[in-house]
Amino acid sequence: DAKTTQPTSMDCAEGRAANLPCNHSTISGNEYVYWYRQIHSQGPQYIIHGLKNNETNEMASLIITEDRKSSTLILPHATLRDTAVYYCIVRVEEGGANNLFFGTGTRLTVIP
Amino acid sequence: SAVISQKPSRDICQRGTSLTIQCQVDSQVTMMFWYRQQPGQSLTLIATANQGSEATYESGFVIDKFPISRPNLTFSTLTVSNMSPEDSSIYLCSVSRGIKEAFFGQGTRLTVV
Numbered sequence: 001d002a003k004t005t006q007p008t009s010m011d012c013a014e015g016r017a018a019n020l021p022c023n024h025s026t027i028s029g030n031e032y033v034y035w036y037r038q039i040h041s042q043g044p045q046y047i048i049h050g051l052k053n054n055e056t057n058e059m060a061s062l063i064i065t066e067d068r069k070s071s072t073l074i075l076p077h078a079t080l081r082d083t084a085v086y087y088c089i090v091r092v093e094e095g096g097a098n099n100l101f102f103g104t105g106t107r108l109t110v111i112p
Numbered sequence: 113s114a115v116i117s118q119k120p121s122r123d124i125c126q127r128g129t130s131l132t133i134q135c136q137v138d139s140q141v142t143m144m145f146w147y148r149q150q151p152g153q154s155l156t157l158i159a160t161a162n163q164g165s166e167a168t169y170e171s172g173f174v175i176d177k178f179p180i181s182r183p184n185l186t187f188s189t190l191t192v193s194n195m196s197p198e199d200s201s202i203y204l205c206s207v208s209r210g211i212k213e214a215f216f217g218q219g220t221r222l223t224v225v
Contacts, residue, residue, distance in 0.1 A: 036214075043116075043204050043216030044155065087154070100145075100206075100214060102155040
């Protein structure tokens with residue numbers, strides 16, 4: 001079962017930062033926070049993941065609160081191509097296993 | 113990254129028939145996963161396909177309805193059996209290389225009429 005809650009939809013102006021929140025209040029100590037996105041008619045795409053420290057890569061930044069009960073995915077300069085459904089997932093990072101349980105996600109619309 | 117090819121990309125099928133979906137990966141992987149995405153919904157894990165053993169099904173999915181084959185480390189098939197309109201969905205294959213991220217195919221869009 002999905003263990004996260006996210007807003008159903010959000011809008012963001014092109015060129016501005018998109019901040020997507022996720023609540024995971026029942027997260028366990030050994031569970032990571034993963035973010036994926038699904039652009040229309042494509043398979044989901046990995047964005048970033050983290051345990052308790054903030055993480056940054058070429059796509060996005062992940063900010064995890066100190067109590068780990070919530071996190072925020074930040075797209076620093078949103079483009080029209082970032083319009084997608086964004087999924088926040090918590091799971092144990094086990095070797096070889098990658099079964100993901102998706103919630104409903106946030107539909108982000110980047111507006112010109 | 114991993115390159116995943118799914119066939120067919122889409123199909124329209126008559127109720128009562130079966131469709132086999134193929135998933136080919138460009139490198140060897142231990143586990144492959146099959147997901148279903150019903151119209152307007154999120155993804156739901158159907159089963160985990162391990163090479164050399166029977167697939168492990170999630171609650172609500174059974175082998176008779178969704179038989180899976182995993183003959184080698186780069187290939188798997190999912191069959192949707194005795195289809196009904198409720199089976200109209202996108203079916204996606206997924207693999208992981210290492211422990212960090214999963215890669216997904218483009219999906220098979222199935223319409224049952």
